[in-house]
Amino acid sequence: MKRVIFSADDFGLDPAVNDAVEIAHRDGLLAAASLMVGEDAVEGAVAVARRNPGLRVGLHIALVEATPVSDPASIPDLVDASGRFPSDMVRAGFRFFFKPGVRAQLAREIRAQFEAFRRTGLALDHANTHKHIHLHPTVARLIVEIGRDYGLKAVRLPVEPGGPVARAENAAAAGGFGAAALRTWTGQLKAMLKRQGMVTNDQVFGLAWSGAVTEARVAALIPHLPDGVSEIYFHPATSLTPKLARTMPTYRHADELAALVSPAVKRLVAAHGIECTSFGELAEATKTRVAA
Secondary structure: OEEEEEEEEEEOOOHHHHHHHHHHHHHOOOOEEEEOOOOOOHHHHHHHHHHOOOOEEEEEEOOOOEOOOOOHHHOOOOOOOOOOEOOOHHHHHHHHHHOHHHHHHHHHHHHHHHHHHHHOOOOOOOEEEHHHHHHOHHHHHHHHHHHHHHOOOEEOOOOOOHHHHHHHHOOOOOOOHHHHHHHHHHHHHHHHHHHOOOEOOOEEEOOOOOOOOOHHHHHHHHHHOOOEEEEEEEOOOOOOOHHHHHHOOOOOHHHHHHHHOOHHHHHHHHHOOOEEOOHHHHHHHHHHHHHO
């Protein structure tokens, strides 16, 4: 059986993202969005979610290239001189792993983001991270341990099989050391999530095409989706605002929105017998099976 979750990241980052999420859910295939609780447009995103109760909203935990929820003075080892999370994920990853004091600050910030999400009053559908930093085992462990206090039941597994992407583009699958390392990290994350009883997807699409998940690419991918649960994640926006131009200058936000509302993509999904779902629906089905 093939199922797919159409989702959007960076909900709450910018009003143009919020508008696109609402359009894509109301008029297209978007089932879920992941909320950045520390960004300026978070209140507008919450209003969109309240107007659209069928939209499943999760927490997009941001620990790099983002604004913290905690007072920067309380997490000095996580932020730069401007009080924001820096972009150097490699350096951050080493410090998360080797420095207990940094890990304590990391736990404080992750809890603060879950707490900020709870204050919105929205049901927590899932969690994932900005730039997929939960591939780091320390980050993943803290998200699961802390998230349980807030009802977390589902986490994104950022593992993208190269075969379907290559067939969609009529190209050879990517390989090499980087691909092998990513498989190792995602394998470890998958095992940990399974041990902790978290619901997750089997594969994700959007990594290789980040910022350019266009209608043509999605249409080419649909016939090659593997069995199981696939998440296809997008970064839609109605326009390239100054903030988006500064943070994601090469992303084709409007084209990604067009893919989500494409009648052709919707027809392809139906023609291939693919069921659209969400993390919350998967968690509910798992709970029902366990109870039975």
